[in-house]
Amino acid sequence: MQTHRIISHLRFCSNVWRSAAASSAANCARGITYNPAARENWTQSTYFSHHRRDYQCRRFHGNQKEDDAEIHLDTATYERVCSETLDALCDYFEELTENANDLKGSDVSYGDGVLTVNLGQPHGTYVINRQTPNKQIWLSSPTSGPKRFDFVGSKWIYKHSGETLHSLLQLEIPNIIKSQSIDFIQLPYGS
Incomplete structure (x- = not known):
């Protein structure tokens, strides 16, 4: 029974990561990138994953100084x-x-x-x-x-x-x- 749970969980995780990879490829074509390093510095971020919250999606919007000038x-x-x-x-x-x-x-x-x-x-x-x-x-x-x-x-x-x-x-x-x-x-x- 425990083995069945582990295999089911691995299949689920495999599907999540396969889906994430396909989504990443599609989003890359639209100018969206995943950046696990710099969560705190970005606005307009959306996170995805099953257990991991270190992937972050952000559209390219120029540099931060230009973004600040537009916001104000x-x-x-x-x-x-x-x-x-x-x-x-x-x-x-x-x-x-x-x-x-x-x-x-x-x-x-x-x-x-x-x-x-x-x-x-x-x-x-x-x-x-x-x-x-x-x-x-x-x-x-x-x-x-x-x-x-x-x-x-x-x-x-x-x-x-x-x-x-x-x-x-x-x-x-x-x-x-x-x-x-x-x-x-x-x-x-x-x-």
């Missing part, structure tokens, strides 16, 4: 920076679409913290909006999909890749509007 962003500063960013992007997109001869059916609208840039067929629509509860700007791009940007230092950063909002637009929009010189980096909070 007060609401008034966020509102000001977000409004300046969206206003400048709106004005710039309006200028670009007005001067673009190759865009048929394009339209730019901005209201209630939502900037919608319809670049016509086949290019699609960009939606850039504020997310006040999270203190973020969200981008929905027909080219690269959805992204959430945090204000870190003096830029809007997508923390999964370190890419900025303005640099992403700088990569995508010139492929659509080819008749003009485009420079999103010169806008407020672009560099």
Whole structure:
């Protein structure tokens, strides 16, 4: 009877560790890592295991100083920076679409913290909006999909890749509007 319990427990533990290894491989592809050494220093941690609590899961979010700078962003500063960013992007997109001869059916609208840039067929629509509860700007791009940007230092950063909002637009929009010189980096909070 005791041998049966031990074998059952070993099978259970084997399944847990096999599952943990598969989970670890899948999470690694998503930018998540397990770190048994530094539990106390991390925020946003989740632990898993059967008996062991020394494995910890944490998404990469840049360095701790950047995380602290983002956490201490007060609401008034966020509102000001977000409004300046969206206003400048709106004005710039309006200028670009007005001067673009190759865009048929394009339209730019901005209201209630939502900037919608319809670049016509086949290019699609960009939606850039504020997310006040999270203190973020969200981008929905027909080219690269959805992204959430945090204000870190003096830029809007997508923390999964370190890419900025303005640099992403700088990569995508010139492929659509080819008749003009485009420079999103010169806008407020672009560099």
